[in-house]
Amino acid sequence: MNKTLHVKIVNPQRKIYEGDVRMIIARATTGELGVLPGHAPMFALLDPWPVRLLTEEGERQIDIQGGILQVKPDSVVTIITNGEEKK
Numbered sequence: 242m243n244k245t246l247h248v249k250i251v252n253p254q255r256k257i258y259e260g261d262v263r264m265i266i267a268r269a270t271t272g273e274l275g276v277l278p279g280h281a282p283m284f285a286l287l288d289p290w291p292v293r294l295l296t297e298e299g300e301r302q303i304d305i306q307g308g309i310l311q312v313k314p315d316s317v318v319t320i321i322t323n324g325e326e327k328k
Contacts, residue, residue, distance in 0.1 A: 243278040243316045248294060250303055250320040257322075258294070258303055265318060266293040267310055278316050285310045292320065 245261040265276040268290035287310055291302040308322030 246276060246278050246280075246316045246318050248318045248320070250292065250305075250322065252321070252323050258301075260294075260296070262294045262296050264295040265310075266295070267320075269310070276310075276312055276318060280312050280316075282314050283310075283312045287320070287322065 245263060246265060248258065248260060248262050248265060249256065250258040263277075267274055267276075267285070268288045269285040270288055271285070274285060287305060287308045289306045291304050294301045294303070305320070305322040308320055311319045313319075
């Protein structure tokens with residue numbers, strides 16, 4: 242099993258983030274969810290809330306204004322949103 246997830250966060254204008262993370266924490270319309278390597282494939286609608294990315298270097302937050310999260314079987318996670326990185 243992979244020890245990381247490959248994450249892509251994009252909006253209609255550009256790629257906001259791409260990289261490997263240990264865990265993703267996001268707020269879906271049904272509640273908060275955590276995604277670890279090996280997570281079952283899924284789709285989730287996201288609320289406007291910061292997505293937390295836990296990396297080897299620490300934690301990074303990216304503000305989003307809602308969106309769609311997709312987890313693929315090969316530990317690739319894509320988030321499509323309107324959002325900007327929190328500085």
